[in-house]
Amino acid sequence: MSTYRFSFPTAIHFGPGVRAQVAAHLESEGLSRPLLVTDRGIAALSMHEELMDQLAAAGLKAASFSGIWGNPVKSQVMPGVRAFKEHQADCIVGLGGGAALDAAKAIALMATHPGDLFDYEDEKPGARPIDGAIPYWVALPTTSGTGSEVGRSSVISDDETRLKKIIFSPKLLARAVFADPELTLDLPAKVTAATGMDALTHCVESYLAKNYHPICDGIALEGVRLAAESLVTCVRKPKDIQARGSLMMASMMGAIAFQKGLGLTHSCAHALSTVADFHHGLANGVMIDYALKYNIPAAEDRFRNMGMTIGLKNPSGESFIRWLETLKSETGIPQTLSEAGIKKDQIDRLAQVAIGDSCHLNNPRPCTEETFRGIFLEAY
Numbered sequence: 001m002s003t004y005r006f007s008f009p010t011a012i013h014f015g016p017g018v019r020a021q022v023a024a025h026l027e028s029e030g031l032s033r034p035l036l037v038t039d040r041g042i043a044a045l046s047m048h049e050e051l052m053d054q055l056a057a058a059g060l061k062a063a064s065f066s067g068i069w070g071n072p073v074k075s076q077v078m079p080g081v082r083a084f085k086e087h088q089a090d091c092i093v094g095l096g097g098g099a100a101l102d103a104a105k106a107i108a109l110m111a112t113h114p115g116d117l118f119d120y121e122d123e124k125p126g127a128r129p130i131d132g133a134i135p136y137w138v139a140l141p142t143t144s145g146t147g148s149e150v151g152r153s154s155v156i157s158d159d160e161t162r163l164k165k166i167i168f169s170p171k172l173l174a175r176a177v178f179a180d181p182e183l184t185l186d187l188p189a190k191v192t193a194a195t196g197m198d199a200l201t202h203c204v205e206s207y208l209a210k211n212y213h214p215i216c217d218g219i220a221l222e223g224v225r226l227a228a229e230s231l232v233t234c235v236r237k238p239k240d241i242q243a244r245g246s247l248m249m250a251s252m253m254g255a256i257a258f259q260k261g262l263g264l265t266h267s268c269a270h271a272l273s274t275v276a277d278f279h280h281g282l283a284n285g286v287m288i289d290y291a292l293k294y295n296i297p298a299a300e301d302r303f304r305n306m307g308m309t310i311g312l313k314n315p316s317g318e319s320f321i322r323w324l325e326t327l328k329s330e331t332g333i334p335q336t337l338s339e340a341g342i343k344k345d346q347i348d349r350l351a352q353v354a355i356g357d358s359c360h361l362n363n364p365r366p367c368t369e370e371t372f373r374g375i376f377l378e379a380y
Helices: 018-028 046-057 074-086 098-110 189-208 214-236 241-257 264-276 280-293 300-309 317-331 344-355 358-362 369-379
Strands: 004-007 011-014 034-039 063-068 091-096 136-141 153-157 164-168 176-179
Touching: 011 018, 011 241, 018 046, 018 091, 018 136, 018 176, 034 046, 034 074, 034 098, 046 063, 046 091, 063 074, 063 098, 074 098, 074 153, 091 098, 098 136, 098 153, 098 164, 164 264, 176 241, 189 214, 189 241, 189 264, 189 280, 189 300, 189 317, 214 241, 214 300, 214 317, 264 280, 264 344, 264 358, 264 369, 280 317, 280 369, 300 317, 344 369
Parallel strands: 011 176, 034 063, 034 091, 091 136, 136 176
Antiparallel strands: 004 011, 153 164
8 A cells, every 4th residue: 555645635644654754744844842642542552652752763852641531521621731831842743533633623722822612612602713823733543533633623522511512713724644544453343343434424424414515525425435345344354454544534535524514413423422421433333324314305316326336236215224234233333222321211311412413404304303302212
């Protein structure tokens, strides 16, 4: 597998081994004091030590902050801001999955902006503008899921309510991405499946979203194809670098495409994360077939196009849903909410949170609280 470099709009270095280019890249930008932002799990792995050694060997004075875990909350971000200032850092290196990369963006924002993090919440009445300089930061994804490395938003939860808050600005885009599929080779099968289903869901829901954006439609459709051809292989043959690369590219394409919008699957997933602290990618994986059935009457042609793209013999909305059911089975995603540990008495609360989530506003078919209650009951 070769390596490549392209921009869309972020400069992306893609391919096996590109992580070794980070130190030289920072040097070329005149930077010398990076703060490595990662999560607890990654901090204990050799990839973290390897990157710190590479930065030191290049003469860079690097420090590491690893106080991120689970669905990131504001109380995890602010110590990272303090670490940035105490180190007198001049840049950030984000290493990890969506949680670490979203936290890296939030830390970069609050390192140079006043007030409270949630003062900058997207579409909040009276929200502060993100109008100051953002520290230079680069991203190294270690999963193929959220695509946060190419996204312009940071999703951080409120500590008390667990509600997800979205901080959005093109200024939050990484200045460079080093997308190295070798960093995903040791992911456990369950993590590969959950994050891969997240990437697929981004592509599918972006394509179905009602907003007009043909450029995103094209990206999303190719992302569906790449995820469909690679996800099962990544789960069953984790060292297949070609498949890992295809899934990582699908992840980035999904994150680029969902600037068009998402849909009701994501509203269901956000509710599960809020109410049950459920892993976001796994939530999408469990809910995707149940949620998307609701959209078939409003988007049959789009389901047919996706079915043709992945090579279904008789592409239709129903055959695409059956394919998703099979994919879940082949990758070990729980088939039901009860199998995933959700209790039936949580369904009313799940429906209440889902209807309050903004993702479904771009769904091709309007949703109500009863819509969500019915979907959660069917999924249970």
